[in-house]
Amino acid sequence: MTQITDPRVLVLAPDDNVAIAKSDIPAGTTLTVMGTTVILKVKEEVGHKFAFKALKKGTTIVKYGAPIGVATQDIAPGDSMHIHNVTSDYIPTYTLDEGHQFFKEGH
Amino acid sequence: MTINAYLRADGRKGIRNTVVVAYLVECAHHISREIYYPFRENGVHLIGFPGCFPNVYSHKMMERLCTHPNVGGALLVSLGCEGFNKGKLLETIRKSGRPVKLLEIQGTGGTRKTIAEGKAWIEQTLKQLEDTPRVKMDIDELIVGTICGGSDATSGLTANPAMGRAFDFLVEKDATCIFEETGELIGMEHWMAKRAENPVLGEEIVKTVAKAAKYYATYGHASIGPGNADGGLTTIEEKSLGAYAKSGQSVISGIIKPGDVPIKGGLYLLDVVPDGEPLFGFPNISDNAEIAELMACGSHMSLFSTGRGSVVGSAIAPVIKVCANPATYKRMSDDMDVDAGRILEGRATLDEVGREIYDLILRVANGEQTKSEELGHQEFILTYKSFEPIGPACYPSAA
Numbered sequence: 001m002t003q004i005t006d007p008r009v010l011v012l013a014p015d016d017n018v019a020i021a022k023s024d025i026p027a028g029t030t031l032t033v034m035g036t037t038v039i040l041k042v043k044e045e046v047g048h049k050f051a052f053k054a055l056k057k058g059t060t061i062v063k064y065g066a067p068i069g070v071a072t073q074d075i076a077p078g079d080s081m082h083i084h085n086v087t088s089d090y091i092p093t094y095t096l097d098e099g100h101q102f103f104k105e106g107h
Numbered sequence: 108m109t110i111n112a113y114l115r116a117d118g119r120k121g122i123r124n125t126v127v128v129a130y131l132v133e134c135a136h137h138i139s140r141e142i143y144y145p146f147r148e149n150g151v152h153l154i155g156f157p158g159c160f161p162n163v164y165s166h167k168m169m170e171r172l173c174t175h176p177n178v179g180g181a182l183l184v185s186l187g188c189e190g191f192n193k194g195k196l197l198e199t200i201r202k203s204g205r206p207v208k209l210l211e212i213q214g215t216g217g218t219r220k221t222i223a224e225g226k227a228w229i230e231q232t233l234k235q236l237e238d239t240p241r242v243k244m245d246i247d248e249l250i251v252g253t254i255c256g257g258s259d260a261t262s263g264l265t266a267n268p269a270m271g272r273a274f275d276f277l278v279e280k281d282a283t284c285i286f287e288e289t290g291e292l293i294g295m296e297h298w299m300a301k302r303a304e305n306p307v308l309g310e311e312i313v314k315t316v317a318k319a320a321k322y323y324a325t326y327g328h329a330s331i332g333p334g335n336a337d338g339g340l341t342t343i344e345e346k347s348l349g350a351y352a353k354s355g356q357s358v359i360s361g362i363i364k365p366g367d368v369p370i371k372g373g374l375y376l377l378d379v380v381p382d383g384e385p386l387f388g389f390p391n392i393s394d395n396a397e398i399a400e401l402m403a404c405g406s407h408m409s410l411f412s413t414g415r416g417s418v419v420g421s422a423i424a425p426v427i428k429v430c431a432n433p434a435t436y437k438r439m440s441d442d443m444d445v446d447a448g449r450i451l452e453g454r455a456t457l458d459e460v461g462r463e464i465y466d467l468i469l470r471v472a473n474g475e476q477t478k479s480e481e482l483g484h485q486e487f488i489l490t491y492k493s494f495e496p497i498g499p500a501c502y503p504s505a506a
Contacts (some may be wrong), residue, residue: 020264022451047264066294088343090344093341094332094333
């Protein structure tokens with residue numbers, strides 16, 4: 001079974017539930033990923049991830065055929081996937097943005 | 108293809124003919140830099156250890172670095188009262204047959220006199236090193252390390268797997284390849300264990316990564332920085348998957364710790380995370396701390412992949428920079444040796460870039476300058492750590 005994927009997009013392994021932009025792709029672009037049509041909600045920069053199917057909060061996120069973390073909220077097809085909706089199963093990621101400070105109460 | 112190497116008195120073969128000026132405490136740093144600076148384009152490099160308190164790890168690191176195969180001589184600069192065991196270091200270097208001198212600033216009479224004496228020794232030693240015998244070196248005598256720095260989401264798609272291919276080509280020829288940063292292999296432990304030479308080593312790999320996960324959790328940060336996240340890496344597991352690709356597909360022959368030099372070819376995992384209770388802060392405070400450890404394990408050169416765009420090189424051993432991200436390459440091509448982003452653009456395959464890296468490794472071993480060497484990059488850093496010796500299961504080939 002072949003599932004068509006746009007040449008601007010990479011899906012690294014058959015079980016993956018993330019798609020990867022091979023170059024910068026503008027918001028609003030319509031793309032086919034593994035046979036499903038999605039519209040990008042925001043601009044995706046090279047290497048960044050987006051969903052091509054609906055993922056419930058708590059779903060294990062799979063890239064390279066391996067778990068890279070878990071969805072922290074429901075994710076819709078075409079949504080960007082990053083630190084705002086995916087978190088590590090090991091150690092949370094620290095960023096410089098307000099509200100993403102690593103050290104949390106009780107840690 | 109063989110390599111035209113420099114033969115040291117202890118039988119080791121180097122691909123560069125450098126002299127190191129090594130400060131043994133921060134108090135001797137300025138004088139060491141003044142001695143080294145006029146000769147920095149003549150193969151003289153500056154290394155050192157800033158701490159005043161003695162430490163087994165840093166002593167071993169300095170011994171290994173001052174007797175590295177690329178090093179032909181060493182000038183040790185001591186203030187005079189620091190805790191570093193300079194006598195033992197001096198003796199180790201002397202026994203290796205390399206020219207060595209120890210200058211104690213307090214005894215020599217201060218800044219001016221020490222700088223003058225140091226420069227005179229460097230001039231004389233550089234002349235002496237012109238007569239270093241050249242010898243044929245085979246690929247199976249080469250040791251190559253790999254590291255990634257300034258990673259983004261393209262690192263694990265292009266540069267890291269391409270370097271993994273180059274590692275596979277090297278291991279096929281029985282060269283020694285070392286990959287590291289167990290803190291960036293979190294989540295990969297069970298996959299890696301399956302690649303171990305035997306199941307006992309596999310169990311050690313799982314334990315080694317568990318140690319790294321615990322260590323980083325104690326300090327509240329995984330080895331993933333704000334720039335990694337800007338570059339599209341969301342979690343440490345995702346970064347790890349990309350970093351893991353640097354190791355290629357070969358069988359893993361053993362686990363080593365900083366300063367252990369493998370005695371036969373193959374692929375080795377370097378455990379960079381200290382043993383025991385977390386004591387001295389983050390395992391490696393920046394990329395060059397890892398390069399220093401790869402060199403202490405005998406690496407003649409390091410492969411360095413970057414997506415965001417690192418510029419660093421290293422003292423002692425050349426660094427080949429493989430750029431993962433096409434946009435970064437366009438901005439920073441002066442600093443990059445290999446444009447692996449071509450893979451994403453559909454202009455090259457992983458195999459082609461892997462072969463290109465392999466060919467470049469051989470040319471660099473034969474004296475071709477890397478971009479960071481041409482630009483004069485000679486970064487170096489060494490801090491405190493503590494390690495237990497590796498167990499018998501970690502290096503089954505040696506038993």
